[in-house]
Amino acid sequence: MPKSAAEVRAQLETFYDAVARRATRTETFGGLTLFVREGQGWPRYARPTLGSSVEPTAADVRAVRARQRELKVPESFEWVDETTPALRAAAIEAELHVHEHPLMVLDPTERPSERPDLPDLVTVRRVRADATDLAIVHSVATVGFANPGTASGTDGPTERDTTALGQDPNLLSYLNERLRSGETVMFAAYSPAGPLCVGSYQHLYDTAEIVGVATLPAARRGGLAAAVTWELAGHALDGGNDTVFLSAGDEDVARMYGRLGFRSVGTALIAEAP
Structure with a gap:
């Protein structure tokens, strides 16, 4: 029997906290915990303190923001x-911009048995550690997220390859180590022009989060993101993860994930400085 939405959300709170604690130190501000990266990797963020009965306030948010500026x-x-419903109002009062993202979990019984169709000459395969094109693969996401939404655009392989020239070697080294250790699993859709779509998952405690699914704007509307997500979900399930989830970019993207067997269990919120 599938878990209820409330049960899934409780499980994800433990996952979020544990993943954020990897290679970080924590600082507490009222009802919030700030995760501070130590060493290489992506900057972390603040979250509600796991298991705390203290509701985050606007004063807590302002204190965290001041500390983040201090830490650069x-x-x-x-x-x-x-x-944590109180945090939305607190974040807005503290002058942050709040984004909503459908939070979705996979129902394995609803996952299509076959991968969505791909355009001619396009294949999907796993990106291995020490891949010689890792900077180019990673740049697919950089270009894709710089052009949000699902609409087609002009940015394609040329912009991807130009972006790859400026990728931080330390960040690529960190990503490569995660691929080698298996902490991150990455798949990409390739055409003769190179990678066009990329996505990953990270996993812990039999739970996998699909992240970073992005398509070059010039290659959108071809089903690439659906195919990459299908591969990621299947690999995560085959690896023993019984909960596979993601946060969709918007409702249009959520409908695509719905066709792959994902159902909504809540709303993920991200607050950032305007």
């Missing part, structure tokens, strides 16, 4: 609306 890291907060 992004002023970023992430949480689930249904789990």
Whole structure:
């Protein structure tokens, strides 16, 4: 029997906290915990303190923002609306911009048995550690997220390859180590022009989060993101993860994930400085 939405959200709170604690130290501000990266990797964020009965306030948010500026890291907060409903108002009062993202979990019984069709000459395969094109693969996401939404655009392989020339070698080294250790699993859709779509998952405690699914704007509307997500979900399930989830970019993207067997269990919120 599938878990209820409330049960899934409770499980995800433990996952979010544990993943954020990897290679970080924590600082507490009222009802919030700030995760501070130590060493290489992406900057972390602040979240509601796991298991705390203290509701985050606007004063807590302002205190965290001041500390983030002091540390020269992004002023970023992430949480689930249904789990910590007071934080939305506190973040807005503290002059942050709040984004909503459908929080979705996979029902394995609803996952299509076959991968969505791909355009001619396009294949999907796993990106391995030490891939010689890792900078180019990673740049697919950089270009894709710089052009949000699902609409087609002009940015394609040329912009991807130009972006790859400026990728931080330390960040690529960190990503490569995660691929080698298996902490991150990455798949990409390739054409003769190189990678066009990319996505990953990270996993812990039999739970996998699909992240970073992005398509070059010039290659959108071809089903690439659906195919990459299908591969990621299947690999995560085959690896023993019994919960596979993601946060969709918007409702249009959520409908695509719905066709792959994902159902909504809440709303993921991200708050950032305007």
